[in-house]
Amino acid sequence: AQSTQSNRSELTPLSRQTVPELSLQSLLDMGFTDLQAEQISDSVSKLRGTSAARHALSTLTALFVLGLNPSSVLKLLEKCPDLYTFKESMLQQRVGNLRKLGLGEGSLQRVVAYCPDILTVPVKTIKHVVVFLREKCLFTVQQVTDILRESPAVVLENRSQLEYKFQYVYFRMGVKQAEMVKSKLFRFPLDEVRCRHCFLERRGLYETPDKKGQTLIINPKLESVLNVDEDTFLSDVAMASTEEYEVFKRLMARECLEEERQVDAESDD
Amino acid sequence: EKWAATRVKYPPSILALRHFDSTYSIQLGKLWPSVRVALLSERKYGALLNNFAHHAVLTDLDAQGCCRDFIGDAYTQIQPCLEKESEVVAEEESISVSTKKSDSDSQQPSPLQLSLNIKCLVFPRGDITKFKPARPDTKRLLSHYLMDAASVLPCLALNVRGGHNVLDLCAAPGGKALALLQTHSIGFLCVNDNSASRTTRLRKVLQSYIPKELLTDEKIRITSFDGTQWGQIERNTFDRVLVDVPCTTDRHSLMEDDNNIFSKNRTGERRRLPEVQTELLLAGILAACRGGEILYSTCTLSQIQNMSVVEQAIYLAKENHGIQLQVVDLRALTQMFRKTFDFAPDLPLGEMVIPHLAANFGPIYMCKLRRIT
Ligand SMILES: C[S@@+](CC[C@H](N)C(=O)[O-])C[C@H]1O[C@@H](n2cnc3c(N)ncnc32)[C@H](O)[C@@H]1O
Numbered sequence: 162a163q164s165t166q167s168n169r170s171e172l173t174p175l176s177r178q179t180v181p182e183l184s185l186q187s188l189l190d191m192g193f194t195d196l197q198a199e200q201i202s203d204s205v206s207k208l209r210g211t212s213a214a215r216h217a218l219s220t221l222t223a224l225f226v227l228g229l230n231p232s233s234v235l236k237l238l239e240k241c242p243d244l245y246t247f248k249e250s251m252l253q254q255r256v257g258n259l260r261k262l263g264l265g266e267g268s269l270q271r272v273v274a275y276c277p278d279i280l281t282v283p284v285k286t287i288k289h290v291v292v293f294l295r296e297k298c299l300f301t302v303q304q305v306t307d308i309l310r311e312s313p314a315v316v317l318e319n320r321s322q323l324e325y326k327f328q329y330v331y332f333r334m335g336v337k338q339a340e341m342v343k344s345k346l347f348r349f350p351l352d353e354v355r356c357r358h359c360f361l362e363r364r365g366l367y368e369t370p371d372k373k374g375q376t377l378i379i380n381p382k383l384e385s386v387l388n389v390d391e392d393t394f395l396s397d398v399a400m401a402s403t404e405e406y407e408v409f410k411r412l413m414a415r416e417c418l419e420e421e422r423q424v425d426a427e428s429d430d
Numbered sequence: 431e432k433w434a435a436t437r438v439k440y441p442p443s444i445l446a447l448r449h450f451d452s453t454y455s456i457q458l459g460k461l462w463p464s465v466r467v468a469l470l471s472e473r474k475y476g477a478l479l480n481n482f483a484h485h486a487v488l489t490d491l492d493a494q495g496c497c498r499d500f501i502g503d504a505y506t507q508i509q510p511c512l513e514k515e516s517e518v519v520a521e522e523e524s525i526s527v528s529t530k531k532s533d534s535d536s537q538q539p540s541p542l543q544l545s546l547n548i549k550c551l552v553f554p555r556g557d558i559t560k561f562k563p564a565r566p567d568t569k570r571l572l573s574h575y576l577m578d579a580a581s582v583l584p585c586l587a588l589n590v591r592g593g594h595n596v597l598d599l600c601a602a603p604g605g606k607a608l609a610l611l612q613t614h615s616i617g618f619l620c621v622n623d624n625s626a627s628r629t630t631r632l633r634k635v636l637q638s639y640i641p642k643e644l645l646t647d648e649k650i651r652i653t654s655f656d657g658t659q660w661g662q663i664e665r666n667t668f669d670r671v672l673v674d675v676p677c678t679t680d681r682h683s684l685m686e687d688d689n690n691i692f693s694k695n696r697t698g699e700r701r702r703l704p705e706v707q708t709e710l711l712l713a714g715i716l717a718a719c720r721g722g723e724i725l726y727s728t729c730t731l732s733q734i735q736n737m738s739v740v741e742q743a744i745y746l747a748k749e750n751h752g753i754q755l756q757v758v759d760l761r762a763l764t765q766m767f768r769k770t771f772d773f774a775p776d777l778p779l780g781e782m783v784i785p786h787l788a789a790n791f792g793p794i795y796m797c798k799l800r801r802i803t
């Protein structure tokens with residue numbers, strides 16, 4: 162409520178000067194091109210408060226220490242500018258935690274570049290997610306590492322959503338942990354998982370295994386259901402037309418909405 | 431344990447699904463998965479317009495989007511060839527159409543006549559919008575009746591006109607009777623259903639849609655006889671007979687466990703269906719006059735309840751009653767409405783609307799017979 166957009170841009174040169182550490186020259190020295198350096202000082206100066214500017218340098222350093230190159234550092238900061246505002250010690254702690262969870266140098270880099278938001282999540286929250294995956298879902302330590310590596314966004318997901326997704330795939334689809342990891346399940350939103358599964362199920366191509374894990378038909382592997390683009394899914398797995406699936410997606414969305422409404426209505430009284 | 435605990439072992443809907451999986455996968459082959467997913471997903475409705483009601487239903491429903499009267503639309507589309515080839519003869523109350531496949535088939539099917547004045551709105555292919563519930567007009571008549579749009583086809587195909595004497599042998603809850611009444615061409619209508627409770631419902635439906643002055647004893651008769659015994663009551667009487675038999679109601683059986691014909695305690699009743707259906711159709715045939723037309727319809731995909739019943743009834747009519755019947759070709763009808771419905775390809779006898787996600791109507795089987803003797 163203090164300043165409007167235009168006011169702030171007028172202030173830009175001023176605020177730049179208050180952060181001598183983050184001079185254009187120092188950015189160039191780090192390996193950024195002229196253009197990249199401009200972009201960085203621009204976005205830093207747009208962040209309110211001086212702490213951003215103060216922490217920007219340590220953030221950049223921390224990211225370089227991870228072994229990321231200037232252009233990926235820039236890209237990831239664009240995705241998640243909040244990172245500029247973090248204290249170095251905090252970033253270090255979070256990175257350290259991820260290392261402890263089994264993410265080696267190569268994967269750590271990839272994970273941070275792909276999902277920089279993971280560094281915005283407190284160590285405690287990540288611990289909760291890990292405990293949840295280990296104790297509630299019975300994934301092994303290695304599997305949890307694999308999940309964090311392949312689907313880091315899992316730590317950002319709403320807990321009950323996550324639990325529901327796991328239960329859905331485990332009980333309703335009869336898929337075991339190893340296959341969930343292999344199929345990169347946690348990359349996909351619940352709605353998409355459910356939609357593809359229900360489509361197959363209603364076409365008679367997927368069956369929930371009985372108590373002994375048996376089915377009358379051979380279910381397709383979760384990997385071939387999720388890890389393919391929609392056209393391939395339709396032509397190779399569902400053997401259906403795009404028209405059918407388009408309508409089905411809309412019907413499912415409505416079904417789910419109506420179910421939720423019903424649940425809400427029931428819990429109201 | 432959420433998922434496992436709440437599941438009853440074999441609810442009737444699951445038994446129905448198993449049964450259909452084993453029979454329809456053979457009967458429909460590659461089409462079955464598409465039909466299956468459609469049956470298990472939300473169906474589409476049609477809004478049968480009540481042309482006895484007074485307020486502007488059309489504009490009311492139109493406001494909802496792009497629903498259209500699929501019957502009127504189809505007529506307009508065949509209009510051009512109507513003039514050119516003069517194969518289609520528009521009469522006062524009916525319209526006749528013929529398939530215009532010129533050379534392929536040597537035996538040109540005779541032009542098919544369809545009832546006019548029936549209007550039924552549907553949302554286009556792929557559109558899943560739902561209709562609003564009907565509202566009463568100033569005289570308390572309801573504006574429209576929501577039903578499977580494919581259920582209107584048997585009524586169209588029956589081709590009621592010129593003050594016909596019409597029998598609706600299994601009429602409750604009354605959707606098709608309502609559609610037939612929209613033609614304004616019925617002289618006398620007999621609506622029958624052996625279930626007393628369902629007849630009560632039928633009466634209520636008629637009262638909510640048809641003005642009192644048209645529900646007099648001279649115009650309409652509502653009864654609850656066992657339709658199979660109709661031959662004992664009234665033979666060689668009706669110009670048109672609709673035989674819309676009880677069946678496995680495939681969609682209902684898959685979606686609702688209440689009142690499901692696949693429940694264990696109804697196995698006998700289910701097994702007897704083809705027999706009862708044949709008796710009902712035969713009774714309908716006997717009730718028709720010479721030259722009269724009979725329309726057999728079901729809402730199942732089952733060959734045994736559809737074609738086999740018709741074949742058996744034709745045979746019994748001949749053997750036991752010396753009645754000669756002709757099967758009326760309905761290909762012109764399927765041609766005309768193929769934009770709105772998916773029809774089963776190459777049925778040897780009768781026509782069938784099969785459900786498809788984008789046009790989720792049916793199943794409706796229909797076969798039309800004409801009494802020669
Ligand atoms: C498919 S429903 C008819 C639907 C109706 N024609 C409509 O469009 O609303 C079949 C009806 O047949 C009736 N029915 C069953 N057995 C019968 C019989 N033996 N005689 C007459 N009606 C019978 C049932 O009560 C049921 O209402």
